Structures are given as C-alpha cells and as structure tokens.
Amino acid sequence: xxxxxxxxxxxxxxxxxxxxxxxxxxxxxxxxxxxxxxxxxxxxxxxxxxxxxxxxxxxxxxxxxxxxxxxxxxxxxxxxxxxxxxxxxxxxxxxxxxxxxxxxxxxxxxxxxxxxxxxxxxxxxxxxxxxxxxxxxxxxxxxxxxxxxxxxxxxxxxxxxxxxxxxxxxxxxxxxxxxxxxxxxxxxxxxxxxxxxxxxxxxxxxxxxxxxxxxxxxxxxxxxxxxxxxxxxxxxxxxxxxxxxxxxxxxxxxxxxxxxxxxxxxxxxxxxxxxxxxxxxxxxxxxxxxxxxxxxxxxxxxxxxxxxxxxxxxxxxxxxxxxxxxxxxxxxxxxxxxxxxxxxxxxxxxxxxxxxxxxxxxxxxxxxxxxxxxxxxxxxxxxxxxxxxxxxxxxxxxxxxxxxxx
Numbered sequence: 001x002x003x004x005x006x007x008x009x010x011x012x013x014x015x016x017x018x019x020x021x022x023x024x025x026x027x028x029x030x031x032x033x034x035x036x037x038x039x040x041x042x043x044x045x046x047x048x049x050x051x052x053x054x055x056x057x058x059x060x061x062x063x064x065x066x067x068x069x070x071x072x073x074x075x076x077x078x079x080x081x082x083x084x085x086x087x088x089x090x091x092x093x094x095x096x097x098x099x100x101x102x103x104x105x106x107x108x109x110x111x112x113x114x115x116x117x118x119x120x121x122x123x124x125x126x127x128x129x130x131x132x133x134x135x136x137x138x139x140x141x142x143x144x145x146x147x148x149x150x151x152x153x154x155x156x157x158x159x160x161x162x163x164x165x166x167x168x169x170x171x172x173x174x175x176x177x178x179x180x181x182x183x184x185x186x187x188x189x190x191x192x193x194x195x196x197x198x199x200x201x202x203x204x205x206x207x208x209x210x211x212x213x214x215x216x217x218x219x220x221x222x223x224x225x226x227x228x229x230x231x232x233x234x235x236x237x238x239x240x241x242x243x244x245x246x247x248x249x250x251x252x253x254x255x256x257x258x259x260x261x262x263x264x265x266x267x268x269x270x271x272x273x274x275x276x277x278x279x280x281x282x283x284x285x286x287x288x289x290x291x292x293x294x295x296x297x298x299x300x301x302x303x304x305x306x307x308x309x310x311x312x313x314x315x316x317x318x319x320x321x322x323x324x325x326x327x328x329x330x331x332x333x334x335x336x337x338x339x340x341x342x343x344x345x346x347x348x349x350x351x352x353x354x355x356x357x358x359x360x361x362x363x364x365x366x367x368x369x370x371x372x373x374x375x376x377x378x379x380x381x382x383x384x385x386x387x388x389x390x391x392x393x394x395x396x397x398x399x400x401x402x403x404x405x406x
Contacts, residue, residue, distance in 0.1 A: 007032065009065055015040060030072040032060065042068040044075055102187050104148060104178075105141035108133055111181040122271060124252040124316065129174065131318045136160050136171045145182050150192045165333070166323060172196065210340035211332075212347035218398030223330055225399070232308040232317030233325045235297060239308070240322075240338050242290045242392050244345035244362060246273060247323070247338035249282075251316050253307040255298055257281075263291045263385070272364060282364045285385035287392035349391060358383045 007026040015024060017038040023031040029045040033056075040060035046053055057063060057071055112133070116126055139156060140148060153175065161168040172193075179191040211217055224237050239250045249267050258265045266281040286294065297307065306316040319338075327333045336344075342363055349359050362384050 007065060012040070012060065012065055026065075026069070028072060030068060042072075044072045046075060102145045103141060104137070104143050104145060107145050107182050107185075107187055108137070108178050110185070111178045114181070115177075122252070124248060124271065124319070127315065128248075128319050131320050132167065132171060133174060133178075135320065136164070136167065137175060145187045148179070148188070148192060150194070153193065164324070164327065166327065166337070167320065209335055209337065210343035210347075211336045212344050214348065214394070214398040217344055217348070217395060218401060220330065220332070220336060221395065221399035227325075227329050229325055229329060230311055230317070230321075231297075232306075232310055233321055236308040236317055236322045236338075237325065238290060238293065240341045241395065242287055243284050243388070244342050245282075245284060245364075246342070247319050248273075251308055251319050251322060253316075254305050255301070255307060256305075258286075258294065258298075258307065260291070260295055260298060263288075264381070274364060283381055284362075285381055285388050287385075287388040289392055289396065345391065348394065349387065352390075352394075354387055354390075355383065358387050362387065 017036045025031045042057040044055045182188045263286045265284040308317045
C-alpha cells in the first residue's frame with residue numbers, strides 16, 4: 001500500500017537502497033526511485049494521449065525535492081499539448097551543447113556509457129568497444145555530429161573492410177548505433193549511414209576457419225615464437241593454444257583466478273559464454289610446461305593484476321590486439337583465428353581417440369543434463385589435466401618438428 005504522506009527533504013535523504021528498486025511517492029505522479037545501489041532519481045508518471053508514460057526527471061544529486069515538484073507541476077501542461085516529456089528533455093540537453101561541443105567523440109562516449117549501464121557490459125567488453133571505436137573511428141573524434149556525412153565515413157569503413165575484415169561488421173554496427181543514438185538524443189536529424197545490405201542466409205552455419213593438422217599447428221607455434229609482440233599478446237596466444245579457451249575469457253584473466261600450486265585456473269562464470277551461475281566457475285587445468293611459464297610470468301609481474309597485461313600494465317590486453325596479432329603479424333587472415341584453437345584442440349584429440357566427454361568438458365560444453373554436467377566437470381578435472389598434458393606434449397613436438405602426424 002502506498003504512503004500518501006508527501007515527501008520531506010529528510011525522508012528523501014534517509015532513503016536507503018534495498019534488495020530491489022522501490023519508489024517513494026510524493027503525490028500527483030511524482031516519485032523518488034531508489035536503486036539497490038542507493039542511487040536516487042525523480043520520476044513522474046503521466047498520461048499522453050490516454051497512454052501511461054514515465055518521465056525520468058533527473059537524479060537527486062542534481063534536482064532537489066522542491067525543483068522536482070516544480071518540474072512535475074509544469075509537465076502536465078506540455079503533455080496536454082501532445083509533447084512527449086522524454087523527447088523534450090533530450091532536445092533540451094542537445095541544445096545545451098554547441099555544434100563544436102557535439103563532436104563524434106563526445107556523443108560516442110555518451111553512447112558507450114548508456115549501453116554499458118543498460119546492457120550490463122563486462123569490463124572486458126567495455127574495453128573492447130572503447131578500443132574498437134578509438135582505433136577504427138578515431139578520425140571522426142573532432143568532427144561535429146551535424147557534419148558527419150556518408151562521404152565522410154565511407155572511406156573509414158572501406159579501410160576497415162580492407163585491412164581488418166573480421167572487425168568490419170562490429171565497427172559498422174557500432175558506428176550505426178552511435179548515429180542512431182545521436183538521432184534519438186536530438187544531436188542530428190537523420191542517420192547518414194544506409195541500411196546494410198543483407199545477403200540471403202547460407203544453407204549451412206559458417207564456422208571459423210582453423211588449421212587442425214599437426215604440421216600446420218606446429219608452423220603457427222614456431223611463427224608466433226619468432227615474433228617480437230608484447231608480453232600480453234604472447235601470453236594470450238599461449239593460453240589459447242594450450243588451454244583451448246575463448247579469447248574473451250583469456251584476455252581478462254587475473255592472477256587471483258590462478259592457483260599456481262594446484263595448476264588450476266578458475267574462470268568466473270560471468271566471463272564465460274555460458275553464464276548459468278549454477279555451473280560455477282569453469283575449472284581449467286594448466287599443463288606442466290605452460291604452468292612453469294606462468295610461474296615465471298607471475299614472478300616477473302610483481303604486483304600486476306592481469307595475466308595478459310597491456311603495454312601500460314594496469315589493464316589487460318584487448319581482444320582486438322590478439323585478433324590483429326593473428327591477422328597481421330602471423331598473416332593468418334581467413335586461415336586461423338584465436339577462436340580456431342578450440343577446433344584444433346577438439347580435432348587433434350578426437351583423431352587420437354581421446355574421450356569425447358572429457359574434450360567437451362574442457363571446452364565448457366554441456367555434457368548431459370546441467371546437473372550432471374556440473375558434477376562431471378568437477379569429477380573430470382584429473383582426466384582433463386591428463387588430456388591437456390598429452391595435448392601440450394603433442395603440440396610441442398609438432399612445433400619442434402618431432403612428429404608429422406598424430
């Protein structure tokens with residue numbers, strides 16, 4: 001039951017976050033929304049053309065109770081004239097900035113912040129998006145949104161398509177989303193980017209290209225070892241090759257997740273593709289040679305937090321940097337990507353007659369029911385450790401040209 005008593009400044013200040021969001025009502029549709037984090041925002045419920053609407057007026061730290069009441073009192077007059085209050089707020093915010101201030105960089109940052117909050121991005125994905133925009137669309141940073149036209153962005157997209165074809169769909173999609181956000185917020189009147197031409201769906205699912213024969217795998221390992229790439233990229237490459245985990249799971253790895261004594265890396269469920277909490281962290285056994293290397297890395301890093309640090313050291317290497325290493329440095333575009341190591345692992349192990357369920361458990365695929373999968377994964381850690389030890393020896397022999405086939 002709602003409390004009909006009008007709010008007071010004291011009651012507003014003392015409102016604390018609870019397990020779920022809740023509202024304190026002031027009357028005439030005005031309410032204070034209190035989030036579990038303690039963040040408080042003013043909202044007004046009203047009707048537009050007979051349909052219920054909610055207008056988020058602003059946060060408590062920016063708008064007092066008295067100001068919220070004044071704005072709430074003025075709002076019905078505009079709504080009566082058929083104006084959507086959210087659209088009025090967006091237009092007013094856009095007018096506060098001049099064209100010179102409404103640059104691509106400013107609006108792109110707004111879009112990233114908004115999407116990050118609404119979609120609950122992981123820190124790793126947030127860094128990936130930031131890096132993608134900065135690296136591929138950075139030339140637009142100082143351009144006012146009103147002056148961004150198709151002739152201006154087309155050469156940038158063409159360059160991405162030519163030089164980084166695997167990144168092209170993501171970069172174009174992010175640019176398109178930023179432009180639509182600018183339209184929605186009133187910074188520009190139309191999106192200059194035309195709809196993407198969609199081809200007919202292929203009859204079969206497209207898989208990642210992968211080198212799965214041992215001589216080819218050995219050649220990749222030798223080529224990578226001969227490069228002078230940064231420590232973060234090199235470490236990510238070795239973790240990809242010898243653990244068969246996804247690149248997004250690897251680049252965010254921290255030393256807190258790694259038990260160097262037990263030789264086990266526990267990947268938090270929220271960073272895995274399958275995020276069912278009941279499955280628990282994904283336990284990855286570390287094979288002997290890789291474990292010895294990781295102990296050396298940890299000793300060299302001192303207080304560093306990330307297993308695969310960026311050149312600055314205080315952030316992890318980005319997924320894009322690893323992708324670029326395979327695409328450009330190793331010249332493996334359309335041949336072998338970071339994700340391709342999962343196919344290589346599965347193929348090499350199956351061709352050698354290894355247990356299929358143990359292979360699937362290492363890849364964090366569900367084996368049987370979810371309950372059985374959780375139990376089996378815990379029980380099979382020793383079996384997976386033995387499998388990875390064999391796999392590491394096999395790949396090392398291929399790298400050193402000691403074998404030509406499985």
